[in-house]
Amino acid sequence: MTIFSLGLDELRQRRSLKWQTFDPDVLPLWVAEMDVAMLAPVREELEAAFDRGDTGYPAGTSYPEAFADLAAASWDWQVDAATQIRRGGDVMNSILCVIEAVTDPGDGIVINTPVYPPFHQVASGYRRRLVDVPLTADGRLDPAALEETFSSQRPKAYLLCSPHNPTGTVHTAEELAAVAALCERYGVTLIVDEIHACLVDPGTTFVPALTVPGAERAVMITSAGKAWNLAGFKAGLYVVGPEATDLFDRLPPLASQSTGHLAAMAHAAALRLGREWIDQVGAEIADHKELLAGLLASLVPGAEYVVRPGTYLAWVDCTALGLDEPARHFLDSGRVAFSPGHNFGSEHRQWVRVNLATSPAIITQAVERMASSLRGR
Ligand SMILES: Cc1ncc(COP(=O)(O)O)c(C=O)c1O
CATH class of the missing domain: 3.40.640.10 (Type I PLP-dependent aspartate aminotransferase-like (Major domain))
Known part of the structure; x- marks a missing residue:
């Protein structure tokens, strides 16, 4: 049983910032909340x-x-x-x-x-x-x-x-x-x-x-x-x-x-x-980073992502995609929410931060939405 296995129906019941900020058709991979059940202890x-x-x-x-x-x-x-x-x-x-x-x-x-x-x-x-x-x-x-x-x-x-x-x-x-x-x-x-x-x-x-x-x-x-x-x-x-x-x-x-x-x-x-639990989180997140890297390489090849070993966050350079504001574009045209790079530094307008503390299915859907938002531009 994996830790990151909660489905969208369950997650959309949440009253927290991650799940309440955007319309219900938006996949939220932005603020640093994790899509996990509470640890039993x-x-x-x-x-x-x-x-x-x-x-x-x-x-x-x-x-x-x-x-x-x-x-x-x-x-x-x-x-x-x-x-x-x-x-x-x-x-x-x-x-x-x-x-x-x-x-x-x-x-x-x-x-x-x-x-x-x-x-x-x-x-x-x-x-x-x-x-x-x-x-x-x-x-x-x-x-x-x-x-x-x-x-x-x-x-x-x-x-x-x-x-x-x-x-x-x-x-x-x-x-x-x-x-x-x-x-x-x-x-x-x-x-x-x-x-x-x-x-x-x-x-x-x-x-x-x-x-x-x-x-x-x-x-x-x-x-x-x-x-x-x-x-x-x-x-x-x-x-x-x-x-x-x-x-x-x-x-x-x-x-x-x-x-x-x-x-x-x-x-x-x-x-x-919660020490064994966090070890499993680390292992699953490492897999999610590889998953994201592979999906971007095949579906959104202009997006550059260097896998790094800390946090469950991915920092993705979208410069080569030629978008005015990548996070805004993916939200408006792809219905997927990432954190906009300019919030982290004025030189990073072309970057997005992706929260990988969610299921592989949601990560996959998010990248598919990125790709479809870029088709026919
Ligand atoms: C580096 C860092 N510090 C602090 C926080 C927030 O911590 P708190 O909610 O306890 O203020 C975050 C949340 O994402 C964070 O990434």
Whole structure:
């Protein structure tokens, strides 16, 4: 039995953003929600809480401890839940709280376009200066360009996405160490979003940023929200390097109070009891990437897709198709919704992001719709 086997009739009952934004004839492969049933142990945890009427405020440290256990088992990373981890609200709001603590209005914050759109908003929407150091053409970090920017623009923080959304790049230990060293040298606070950490293809090693030399003062934000499809339950974690524990005293006063009690229970259950499940997700997603690559090669040969090992997202270059706005074209003429590239970076208008956390049948239908929308143009 595969995890990504839900059919359209079932999925169209959902009330979430992915399924409610477009008309019912549109296939939605856009926002990062997964077309999966809830993991059984998470459901059991929540049902037990409902039975107890246990809907108050969160207590205790079982969510941070569940993360520390997973980090030790998955990445051989010994992180001390008591001193290095605190609960937060969702991941983006936790990042916002860190930015509030380590920068002032007007300060520069570095991002690497193309990147998850709220990364642009947490800087420019909150009176900080957005400083872009684009990924290289093959989707990698560019330490030389980062150094040049750190020295000329003197940013205060660097918001790194690891693994990278939308390209699926998994940064290497060497790249992360180079970045951490630069941050130390130029006094830039390294803030790493690792919400996609557990979503890597089999055989790929994810390296937690806080494990590389030089990252002792870095901050990482995560949750089980992406990998276990729990975005509806708001609960993030602040994880700090061993020399950054003072950050907890500098966070805004309510930074650790917006965790939902049910959410913390759901995320902790996923981290503790959903490890085999996530391995199967990784294997199925790797197959979906190959499926997409094959379908595009035969049905939409102008669309270029480089398979990368992180996330369940595919970043597809549609430049050769000669469309004004590819995502708009595929929506209007193909009735299939992808995320438009320009949301991720102004240089990427010709790209679309495809969400592969769905069934092979839906992926196949989506590419067939792309192909038919291009016929007779
Ligand atoms: C890199 C990244 N960070 C954060 C989020 C959102 O997390 P949250 O809903 O916990 O704010 C997403 C969602 O897709 C994401 O891709």
